[in-house]
Amino acid sequence: MIKAPCHQYCEDCFERLISTACENEQQWPPKCCLNKIPDETITHIIRGALLEKWRNRGWEWGLPINERIYCSEPACSIWCRPHNIDRDQSIVRCDAGHRTCIYCRGADHGRETCPQDRELARTHELAEEEGWKQCYGCNAYVEHHEACQHMTCRCGAEFCYVCGARWRTCHCTMEQLATVKAEADRRREHRRQL
Structure with missing residues (x-):
């Protein structure tokens, strides 16, 4: 016989009690007269697949x-x-x-951004305001400090800061780069005044 907080059970009935608790979160954790059955009692008695299921349910249902x-x-x-x-x-x-x-709980979006990833959406908004550009290779944001529009990302990808195209595939000019930077400066100044 197995001693639980209030009653004693035969092994079959005890295993059925644990199994039932593993099937329905409303009955979790396994109880005897509303008293939780100690983990030590459970791990001492049950074995195999039921023990594994009990452990997994504990981890799963232990999370909010x-x-x-x-x-x-x-x-x-x-x-x-x-x-x-x-x-x-x-x-x-x-x-x-x-x-x-992990954001919308739907199927993986592949290389697309999840529409419910609020933090990433805020990062995209900040990047737009600051005039940062996204690398086509690794999607990291880069900021232009000086020199021409040729950018080399930390991943090794080379691209044009003005249009984002692979390097040497566009015809962007230094004047266009100056315009992009001036627009970013204007947005930055406007945000400071708010």
Whole structure:
């Protein structure tokens, strides 16, 4: 017999109690007469797949619901573990390998920006105001300080600061560069006056 906080259970009934709690978050954590069954009791008795399921549910349901991400693939829909999040790509992979956007919780957008990524949207707005340009190779923002419109990004990509095209594929001039920089200065000054 297995002693829980209020009652004793045979092994089959105890496993059924744990299994039921693992199927329904409303019944989590496993309880005996509304008293949580100690983790030590559970880990001492259950084994194999049920123990693994109990541990996974504890990790999953231990997170606030707004921090949980589930696979966007309808046929999958499993919980994506936080250690599978790739913040650089703004995605998480489920255990089956499907990719889900961490912002909108939909399917991965590929190289497109998620429309719900507010921080990235604010960065884009600031870049627009400041006149920064985005590298075609790695999407990093760069700021022009001096010299001509030829930019070499830290990733090695070379491009025109005026139009963003690959270097030597456009006909932009130093005058156009001066105009781009003057417009950025005007926007910056306007923002300071607000």
